[in-house]
Structures are given as C-alpha cells and as structure tokens.
Amino acid sequence: MNKLDFARVCVCLLLLLVGTVSHAQNNVIDEVVWVVGDEAILKSDVEDERLQAQYEGRRFDGDPYCVIPEELAIQKLYLHQAEIDSVTVSEQAVLQEVETYTAWLIEQIGTKEKMEEYYNKTSTQIREMLRENMRNKQIVQEMQRKIVGDIKLTPAEVRNYFSKLPADSIPYILPQVEVQIITLEPKVTEEEKERIKSELREFTDRINKGETTFSTLARMYSEDPGSARQGGEYGFMGRGQLVPEFANVVFNLTDTKKISKVFETEFGFHIAQLIEKRGDRVSYRHILLKPRIDQKEIDEALAKLDTLANDIRKGKVNFDDAATWVSQDKETRNNHGLLANPQTGTARFEMGQLSSLISQDVAKVVDGLQIGEVSQPFTMTTSKGKEVCAIVKLKNRIDGHKATITEDYQRLKSIVTAKRSEEKLQKWIVEKQKKTYVRINPEWVKCDFKYPGWIKN
Template sequence: MNLFKKLLYAFVFLFEGIQMHLFAQSPNNVVDEVIWVVGDEAILRSDVEAARMDFGANISGNPYCVIPEQLAIQKLFLHQAQLDSVEVENSQISANMEARLNELIMRAGSKEKLEEYYHKTMTQIREMMFESLKEQYTVQRVRENLTSDIKVTPAEVRRYFKDMPEDSLPWISDQVEVQIITQQPRIPQEEIERVKAELRDYTDRVNNGESSFSTLAILYSEDPGSARYGGEMDYVGRGELDPAFANVAFSLTDPKKISKVVESEYGFHIIQLVDKRGDKVKVRHILRKPKLAQADIDTTMVRMDSIAEDIRKEKYSFEEAATFLSDDKDSRNNRGLMTNVKFDQSVGDQIRTSRFQLQELPAEVAKVVSTMKTGEISNPFLMVNSKGKEVCAVVKLKTHIKAHRASMSEDFQVLKDVVMAKLQEQKINQWIKDKQKSTYIRINEGWGDCDFEYPGWIK
C-alpha cells in the first residue's frame, strides 16, 4: 500500500476513533495487551482488533501490520502536538461530534440501545467521543503546521505537468456558475414581538431563580451549535461575530446580568457573559427565530415569480435584478454570482471562486440547478440561507463546465493543488522517518515481522 493510501487509512481511523475506543471496551472484546509503545503512548491489541473489525475488508495487506503502523503514526503526530503546545477550539469538535454521535445512534437503533450495547451512559459516550475527535483535529493541525511553509509557483506547476500524458491529467467533475436572487418573506410585527416576549420571559426566569440560563438554552435555543452546551460559545473576537451581536457581547461586564434582546442576521438573542480574555469574549446565548406564516411565504413566492418572468421577457437583466432587488448580501454586490470560498493551503488563506461542483452548493440550489440548461431562469423555490433563515429564491445557471481532463489554462488551481499535495506528502513522509529516529519505540514479539512502509520502527 502506498503512502497516500496508508495516511488516508490513518485518518479514517482518527475520524472513526470513537468506535475504536468503544469497541475496545465492549464485553465481547478479546483479552487486552500492550503491543506497541511509541514515546510514552501505548497501542493496545483491542485498538487493532476494533479497527480490523470496522475496516478490515478495506485494508490492503496484513491488518496486523498496517493498522498498528497507522496508529503509531498518529502517536508521532500527537507527541509533536505536545512539544508544540498545539491546541484546538472546542467549537471545532462539538458540531462534528454530534453528527457522528447521531450516526452511531442510527446504527444502534436508539440512544437506549447504544447505551445498552456499550454499557455506558450517553454522557460517558460523549466524553470518549470528544477526546477521540480532539485527537483527530490535533493531528490535522500538526500536519498543517508541518506543511505551512510549502509554496507552489506557476512555473513549478507547469514543469510538473509539462511532459505528462493527457490521459494522466486529473479528471475535473462537472462544475457550474450560478447567479441567485433571494427575498425574505415579511415577518409580521406581532410575530417579532412574540419572540421578544419569549426571550424577556427567559430573562425573568433566570433572574427569579426559577431556572438557569444554560438549562433554558438547552431547551429553547435555536442555535444548534451552542444549544446543547447550554448556549455557551468558545472565545471569539469581535470580527468573528455578527456586528449587532458583537456590540452587545463586548459591552457586557457582569456575568450575573443578562443583556436586553438583540437582533442579528440570525434572529433575536439574549446574551450572558461568561469570561473575557484579552480581545476575545466568551458568552452564552439563546437564539429564537420568528416563524414565517405560509401566507407571507406565498406572497413572496408570487413576487419572485413575477421577477423571474420579467427577466425572461428582458424587461431587465438578471444582473440588474440581483443588484437592486435581492436580499442576499453575499452575492448582491457580485451581480448575483454565488461565490465558493475554499481554504488554499498553498497560500495559507481562503480563496474565492465562482465555480461549484453540485455537492458544494446549498442542497436546495443544487436540486434546482441539476435540471437546468445554461442561461435558464428557475421558478421560485424556498431555501435556507447561510444565516439559517428561510428565503424565497430564483437562480440562473450562468455556466455549465462539463467534466473534462484538466488543462493549464482552464484548471490551473486544480493542477496547483495536485502539486501542492505531492510536496506535502513528501514532507510528511520525510518527517515521519526523522521522527522515528528520535522517538522511543518498542514492538512486542510477534508484532514486528512486517513489511512496514517505514522500516524505521524496528531499531
């Protein structure tokens, strides 16, 4: 198995690390023993058996050789994280953890069955899952740090692909460029007042000692990222928050006080200070969103249908309608063109492109666009925008780039990513070999008779 695939397996194990820990403690598991020691970290037979049970059919080679080596590689990264004091934010872990926990619950059939199978409470399962995902993110951060200084120039990309046969060039999937116009249905003032009254009632209940802010957030907040943690967010800077929310959050000085109701792009909030640290603040909040009435949705859909029809009749262009009629701030100033924001490791920053693969678009947009022809204007449809609000939308399929072999003129970024990945792989490969030389490694008898990718495990 080549390095790329082996590292891929390493991260599969990390992504599914919770299952390895859970299976390791299953009553049906084998008698445990330490089989490898890397630095001051042990690799258990149960870890290997759990991974083999989950992924054995997908592993090319002897699983009792491949799996321990991948686990050992993880230990090297985690040891480096300790040396470099690498930390990850809990907020990165939380959302991912819930998605994976839900997957486990679905496999088991219910929360009760999951608890019964593992002989643990949901709280204990969450704690183990949190630690496993924390390791995953830590390893990712170490890898990023190790390769952060790698840069790729256009000349290097051209040299790399200069003599490569055309049928060896990367295959580019279908891509689209999409323009969008959205309008949010009108929310009656009485609905807004209802939501504000709810939030003021929560404040009174906390002040009267009837309930805690955290309990109310768990029960009622409509922010899925923080509600399950009592509304608590990680330390954030002012620029990371909605401006209206930030103004209130950073003005709080007493953790016992609750803010007045504040409106943001996401809805209405009450906020409570947890702590301040330098130019960052840690708060908990409760988010409530006014509900849309079907009549107001229908009215907006009719209006959007008229806009789409006027564009088809060329009374004005899609670009003009997007600029002057759309509520979508992200695309309005770009004449309606949607922007795909990605992180580019070659420059260490985000890049913006107008091209999307269908799966990268919002689900509702992708469903509509998949049936359209280039230049076509859609009928109005309902979707959830990036702020979690329901809006009515029409889209135009501006461009459809059919699947093709990559070319330097049309797909430079894709080719650049290929070269970048190759250079990163080479650096990580060399780092592992160097790390082996300076790390204490012990392999129990019977576990070292393998054709390892990195022979340096045996000293």
C-alpha cells in the same frame, strides 16, 4: 539518564503493570501492542478504531491490525510535537464535533441502546472515547498545518508538474456548473418579532428569579444547533469570529451574573451571558430563537420573484443588474449574484458540491436548467438556517473532461499544493521516527508498514 533510556524504563514498567493486572485476574484485560515514546497503544485502542471505521464503511489498504496501529503511532508523533509546541484546540469545538458524531451514530444504528450494544460501552463511555479521539484529531490537524506552513506555487511550477504526468494520470474533472442567484427574505411580522422577544424576556426573568439556569433553558429551547447541547456555550471567541451585531453585545458584557437585553442578528433573536474574558477573547453562552414566517409573506416574496423572472426572460432587465439591486444575498449581490465555491475559490461547482456547500434545494433546481435559463421561484434554507425565496440562473455548464492548465488552473494548483503538503508531512514523520523510541509487540510486527522506520536495527 537520557530521554531514550527514560522512555525504555517507562515501557518496561508499563508492560510489567499490564502483565501483573492480567495475571492477577487470570484473564487478559488488555494488551500493549505498540509503545511510541512513552505512550502506549493498547489492543483495545485498535479495536475501538476498527469498530468505528467498520461502521463508517471505511476500507483499509491492507490488514486493519497493521494499518490502524501505524496510524495511531503517527498520531502519537504529532501529539508529542504538539505538546512541545503548545498547540491546543478549542474544547467547545471538540464537544460540538462529539455531539454531532454521536447524533449521527444513533441515527445510523437506530437507537442509543443499539449504539451501546455495538460498542459494548455505555453512551457516557462512548462520548468520552469520542471526545479523546476528536480532540486528538483536531490537535493533529493543527500540528499538520503548522508543519506544512504556507505553500506558495508559481504558475510555472504547476505547469511543470502536470507536463511530466503520463496522459492516463491527468485528473478527470467532473461536470461543473456556474450559477447566479437572487434571493428575497420573506418579511417577519411585527407580531412575530414581539412574540419572540417576549419569550426571551421571560427566559431572562426566570433565570434572574433563580427558577432555572441559562444553560438549562439553552438546552431546552435554543435553536442554535452548534451550542444548544452544550447549554448555549461556545469556547473563547475573537471579535472577528462573530457577526458584528453579536460581537457588539457579548464584548460589552462585564458581569457574569447579568443577562443581556434581547438583540437581533441575521440568525434571529438572542440573549447572552458572559462566562469569562481573556484579553481580546470572550467565552459566553446564548439562546437563539428564530421567528416563524407566515405563509402569506412567503407567497408574496415568491410572487415578486416570479414577476422579476418573467421580466428577465422578456429582456426588460438582465439578471446581473437584478441581482445587484434586488437580491438580499449579501455574499453574491456585489458579484451579479454569482455563487462562489469556498473550496476552490472559483465560481465552478460539481453538483455534489453545490448540494453540500450551498443548498440541496438549489442543486435540484439547477440540475433541470439549460444554460442561460432562469428558474421558477422556490424556497430554500441557507447555510445559516434561514428560509428564503430564490430564483437561479444557470450561467454555464462545463462537461466532464481531462484537466487542462487553461481551464482548470485553480483545481490543478490545489492538487500540487496537496502533493507538496503530503511530501512535507512524510518527510517530517520519517525524521521524527528517527528520534523516537518505538517498541512493537512481536505478535504485531509482521506487517508491511507505510513507514518502515518503526523497526530499528
């Protein structure tokens, strides 16, 4: 029996099982609407996806009962290949995404009870549904990256692609800004540092005495939003994924029953506990506490920046040199304080990008500046959750315009790269369809599918 015959047998058994359960209860509990390979897509799967999309405000290009099953079928193709290729993702990363999304849902809907009512499921069932969805989504993304590989484009290929586009198809580039920044970190008093360290030592004592567990204290007190809900746990991490100070501690832990000494990183103060080591990767749990900054120290840092800004405006010092020698922002001070856009690899930001990728505080200040103007000092929260004081300079503002090769090469290159990636994935799906058994419930087959190869003659 070949694989295709085996898949057909599995389908028949699956349909028989669903029909038997329904008949026994004289009620349709669920319905198999598609089968891809030996995997079923149920009507309830489609409904769950439709409810989630509806709440996210997603609009479908067509009938949701056609679009969603096809999307799920494509996902099945990727997941099947991922299983063959042993593509996996971090369970911890999955759990983090589930917790983040669940918190967003509750915030949007209002309460946990309303969320349960909306989905007609308990919060535990919703989390399990999301956990499966998030895991599958991450695996699909990894599989897509593997299929696409490394796409390399020459400037000539980018120019050639856009030279053939009709004028009305050339992308419009929204207004952009280039921004320089100087930051100062308000000092943390020795008394505050000692208070934090004392609290962490108390946690260690309570764990060692058996009064509580590390995970319980992490859930209650840790200020790391990425791990607190999971009891301070992260999945297996390589040394290069951690800041050096943190890696030096957790990679030197050898006893899973012992707690590390209190140590400091740029995020704050920590204690950590080893869970398991596998080769050059380590799994751990930790508790992070962040020192509170006294308003007096914030005021002093703002005053220093105010004096510096005035000196820059008077020409006593230029912003580039001040950023190099004064700024405490490690990521920009060696580039004269110039902020870099991680999405494009350039120094240009659309205002929405500046807000989401750097800081809403920075975006608000920059929005009111003229080119070359230096801002008043202000406080901001960095992407690492640290409160700092800053001044910024608007180096340049680029008006919205039709994209050109000379001005927007990196943006245009990313568009062509995305196009090539999509073409590779579409070709892969078409080829995978040909090798995969597909059965669609007759009541669900009258659709204008994006990939017509689902229905085989």
